Amino acid sequence: MFRIIVLLMILVPALEIWGIVKAAQWIGGWQTFLVIISTGVIGAYLAKKEGLKIWKKAQKELSFGHIPGQAILDGLSVFTGGMLLLTPGFFTDTIGFLLIYPFTRRIFQYYIKKWLEKKIRSGQYYFFIRR
Template sequence: MFRILLLFIILVPALEIGLLLLSGRTLGLIPTILLIIGTGVLGAWLAKKEGSDAIQKVNRQMQTGQMPGDAILDGLCILVGGVVLLTPGFITDAIGFCLLIPATRRPFKRWLRKFLEKRMNNGQFVFIKR
């Protein structure tokens, strides 16, 4: 797992720099900068909207006595998507928007649920009741 993470940490920034240079050469400096700022502003607005919706969903489920598991996974995806959108670059922006848009967030939530369930079943996550 650590090797994959290390590869990701090295590979993604290198690809981002290459795409930003290509964009600057193709579109020009000002359009590239405006595109980066525009995706940041749009991403911040979308993260705020989706995050607010997720919080309301958690509150509704808790008021009815339900465990808000799906809403918490939504919130986690939205948080990661918002953070990733703060990083300038086209690859990270695409990943961030995929995590923020409900339709494209579903596969990530399925993977996250399976990942967490596997860890819990293997005893790698332990919940302590107080």
């Protein structure tokens, strides 16, 4: 897992720099800068808007005595998407927007749940509840 994280920390910034340079060559430096700033501002607004919806959903579930499992997963997805949108670059922005929108967020969550189920069944991860 450590190797994958190190590899991502090297490859993602390199890919983003390449994308920014290519965009600057294609549309111009100032325009690229404005697009990067705009995606950050729009992303922060959308993340806040979605985050408030999720917060209200979690409060509603808690008021009925239910554990807000889906709301927690939604919150983590929106938080991750918001953080990706605040980092400069087009590829992370794309993933960030996909994590913020509810329909595409469900696709990511489906694969994350499948991955977690596989890890739990194999005994690599386990959860316990203290009472």
